[in-house]
């Protein structure tokens with residue numbers, strides 16, 4: 001929690017004024033029993049109606065003042081807490097944005113969503129409660145005891161017995177419930193994760209008819225959550241009866257002992273009522289303190305989880321950049337890999353071993369191989385989504401680790417395997433590639449990506465809304481639109497990671513032709529499982545278990561590479577292969 005405090009620094013004024021108003025309200029509350037005592041001892045005893053009215057007005061005035069202070073305290077505490085939460089949310093969002101794929105793989109995107117949302121909300125409400133109650137509750141307890149002692153030291157000794165007993169009961173219940181609350185929170189996390197995964201994958205779940213299995217799993221998780229919540233609820237439910245029994249015993253003692261003191265004339269009837277009031281105030285303050293501690297514990301647990309994300313250090317740092325422009329000479333390959341070896345975190349086997357090749361400006365490079373052989377891993381190294389373990393990846397002759405990341409990623413447009421579009425218009429989606437792209441630029445990109453017909457078939461054209469995740473588009477339409485998005489900013493390198501897999505052969509071939517004609521200087525990497533999609537490439541990389549089984553033209557590979565021959569002959573007829 002301490003590490004998150006800097007996010008409150010912009011709200012110092014609110015964080016001080018809020019608790020101060022709460023203390024002021026508590027002070028009014030402590031004075032009220034004394035006024036009540038006066039009404040009884042003076043007004044009622046002497047049947048002085050004007051006095052009772054006068055003190056009644058004073059009571060109302062105190063009530064209004066107390067309420068105003070309380071509202072102001074609430075306002076300042078809420079302002080500070082919401083500001084704290086917003087600052088924290090922005091910082092965490094920015095931090096997650098800086099993480100490389102490796103750290104995001106390590107943390108898992110679902111848990112990052114939970115930390116960004118429910119954990120931050122928990123910490124935010126913790127801050128709000130602390131600002132309002134952290135000082136108020138102890139102030140009331142101590143203040144009410146002092147007031148009791150000023151009224152009558154002997155009767156006030158009853159407080160000295162009752163308050164510690166109350167504290168022990170509340171502490172005991174807290175000690176039992178806090179670990180359970182932690183379990184509730186963990187279990188709630190699992191339910192949230194499961195809900196999120198189920199909703200994200202609802203189509204797959206329905207397609208595979210696994211609703212029943214998912215339902216059973218979900219029910220198991222929510223039953224665990226329910227059991228913890230019931231247990232914690234049962235224990236917490238003991239709080240009120242136990243504390244009220246103690247307080248009522250205390251009140252009986254005060255009335256009984258105080259009553260005899262009234263008989264001897266040591267204290268007045270009004271003072272006995274004031275003592276009873278102080279006893280009740282202490283109870284309410286202690287219960288509020290217990291709730292505060294429970295919420296604070298939950299907030300601390302959430303803060304710990306948020307700090308875990310902050311502790312993830314971005315593995316990929318910006319390079320120095322600088323000499324990049326000089327490196328764009330014709331003689332230098334646009335992309336080159338030299339003896340590259342790469343493994344994912346926690347994997348025993350490298351995903352790529354000893355990869356060496358070069359691709360010149362304007363060349364089309366096909367990458368083919370069986371599933372899981374490392375095709376995506378290879379192309380992900382070019383925009384530096386991951387760093388190599390050994391060897392070098394060079395773009396325009398400069399190691400990718402020396403490039404400024406934004407410059408490098410501007411040069412290399414990636415169309416990932418999974419077509420992702422965002423909620424918004426088609427134009428807005430296209431402008432993700434280039435914020436100031438004109439409609440003409442967008443139309444040219446759409447034309448090359450064979451996606452212009454999609455836009456032209458819609459009455460609203462570029463203003464057509466894409467729903468969340470592009471759910472109102474077909475797989476092939478989404479793929480073509482994501483290719484167009486990458487083309488909008490005319491990158492020097494275009495990486496199509498199996499991103500034309502949903503296209504029919506005719507559209508796929510028109511796309512390749514258009515890429516060749518419309519973007520002459522662009523180096524294009526086409527990852528595919530289909531031999532027909534890559535056989536016309538200038539060079540083809542054949543991968544097998546993360547190693548290069550061959551590199552050359554279609555003809556060269558047909559003569560020299562067994563793996564390539566096998567792929568081609570398993571997919572195409574002899575005539576198509578030749």
Ligand SMILES: Nc1ncnc2c1ncn2[C@@H]1O[C@H](COP(=O)(O)OP(=O)(O)OP(=O)(O)O)[C@@H](O)[C@H]1O
Pocket residue numbers: 105344345347351369370371372373374375376377378417498529
């Ligand atoms: N994020 C990751 N974390 C750990 N291992 C991974 C990760 N991504 C891929 N792998 C592993 O690395 C190897 C290569 O995967 P890669 O995705 O590069 O294969 P691919 O040839 O593109 O497969 P496909 O054709 O099925 O897309 C596989 O064994 C895979 O399990």
